[in-house]
Amino acid sequence: MDWLNALILFCLIAGNTTIWVAYVNRTHSLPLSCGILHRLRRLHDIMIIVVPLLLIVLLGLTGPKLLLGGSWSDVSTIWWVAICLCGFGFLGLLVAISRHWFQPPPTQLVSISSKTIDVAHELGHLPVKEGKYERLARLSMNHQFTVELNEKTFQLAALPNELDGLTILHISDWHFMGTIDKEFFEYVAELLSANSVDLVCFSGDLIDSMDCVEWIPDTLGKLSGKYGNYFILGNHDWYQQPEDIRNALHNIGWIDVSSRTLNISLNEITLQLGGDETPWMGSQPEFDSDADFRLLLCHTPDNFKDAQRAGVHLMLAGHNHGGQVQLPIIGPVYSPSKYGTRYASGIFWSEPTLMHVSRGLSGRHPFRFRCLPEVTRITLRAEQP
Template identity: 40%
Template sequence: MADRIFWWSILAACLIGHLGIHVAIYNRLNGFGIRRRVLKAIEYGFAFTTLLIPLAMAWVFRDALTDLVLGRPENLPIPAILMSYGMACLLCWIVFGLPWLAWRPILGLEWVKTQRDIEVVDIRNHVDHTLPLTNKCRFAEQMPLNQIFELSIEQIQLPVAGLPAKLDGYRLAQFSDVHLTGHIHRDFCKYVVERATEWQPNLMALSGDIIDSHHCVDWLTDIFSGARATDGCYFILGNHDTRIASPDETRAAMSSAGWIDVGQEPTTKRLADVESEIIGNESPWFPVANIPRQSSAFRLLLSHSPDQFPWARKHNVHLMLAGHTHGGQGRLPLVGPILSPSFHGSRWASGDFYKPPTTLHVSRGVCGTHLLRINCRPQLSLLTLRSA
């Protein structure tokens, strides 16, 4: 019996390690600027091998596996290929598993402690029509635990290291990843913009992934032209904005709606009478503006991906706002997110982080092409900056 328990445990650990390898590769593939068609082909291939490898090995080596699970070590050795892949899966526990465990939200490593007041709003109760526009979205809406229309409006007192005294109390509204696909009525995103404007922020920021379907470019003026902030509304693009024929159409439409594009060119502005630079980073999908690493100004960075956190630190950024990861799209209790399209996995999937000299806020985003959110509501961040 002891031998059976031992070998069952080893096989279970190998299977989890096999899944871990695939999740780790999936997450990190999305950290590169791979063309969408190529990336999707690779992802589908990995989805296939996630199932195929265990099934194929179970069939090909069924006799050896039967000996293992029945605790008959006298019939070993294990076939070399089975042993080699099993060792690779067990090694995954060390290479990927231990760092993954170390960065779980419950442990709080690199996290900034914040005061949060959260209001959850089911936007379906605040519009006079249904939000789903397609059968796909109507089906997703009915799925148990799906929170796609439950907006979390989070007022956050965010400590920022090195914050100039005059910016203490500065109000900044941020959201990300609106993903206009045509599956959801435009009034969903319009409601987010209206709530951000009602808060009367000093500055409003949108950190990329605006358009997924070309016809939705025509929605941008209606959705975003009502946004107001005393120091302006700023935006950048993300990887999904490369899906239409010309991302310049999105830039032009957002600019026509009164938003300021900082994705390709930073801008200077006095925020609360403090010399400031508002910078965009759309890497690796678009070129990054060449700016000096050091500056005497307060630096605010809009980055689509949190993967640019090291870049922000090298360039003396005080506050970085990001999205892209959608908070993992689903979060397990205590454990947090598993999937996260980042070169760093789910380390910075959402939340507030600090590594000198940069404070990072990562939004869970507003929408997505995957119409499913489990324990991971869409987010509007209303940030009040505080001296750390």
């Protein structure tokens, strides 16, 4: 066995996987139906298995026999094209890994504290019902039921002094489908309702099965912001019946801010709140340039640049679930974004916008590994209160 060539082939296989994962991430950021996305994903499933087999068999064990001490000079031109592509893929993987580990949080994040709660332990059983993904939900290594309660403080130069101390509960991606039982969400909502906040904001993906719309009063219905509860919907709501979901949320007093802005008067200051469900539904909201503070709920973090152009000061997003699985060393892999895993979760700054991307609370596939479900209470601080 030629171990150096084995290592090079391993890196090429990793590069090939990176290319096809990038393909899946980009196509899943588009407003396509579940059926089309499923068909597009099949190509990825085939290529991440077939290409490594071809590399091992046709380059490693036969042909130039690289794994058996053969020479790279015997590799044909057509293979060199594939090798170069896989090499670029491997470089992309190294860039993604270094970004995951070494990109510092923006200076606007001045404090963060976290508490985790094992909801299954607190309930005394796994809150899982029969369903398509029941086995996945029951896997012992599943971190889906360990919820991280975060307190984050952001200091923003654009925040008027009158809004200093404003609190926002940012929740996202609850994905009611039925496999994870209603009691899980009821428990989390009960926990959240114990702390008062000024605004409650939900950034989309509530329903994956219309049978679960009736859960809304006993879950989100428990939450109450001093100045209101606001929502937008996400692509998974779009796959269902979004108008029925909006009506159910209206019925518990939540306010739909999709495709529009509304002004909230706080301490004689106008906070302008807008909602963006594009590219799946509606249009982007138009903010007033003279609003004192502009807050945007946007399902996908892909619209970060649009928010900057609109002069948004704080953008709350979800959609990518932190990747749901974060591998050791590598970090998140699958993230349905045109930026791949760059905005899988976390806090990002680009003048004049601070973006908070929640990992969300659940997912259509009820499995998480090293990527805890998240709810976040944000406190905003002015620079010189």
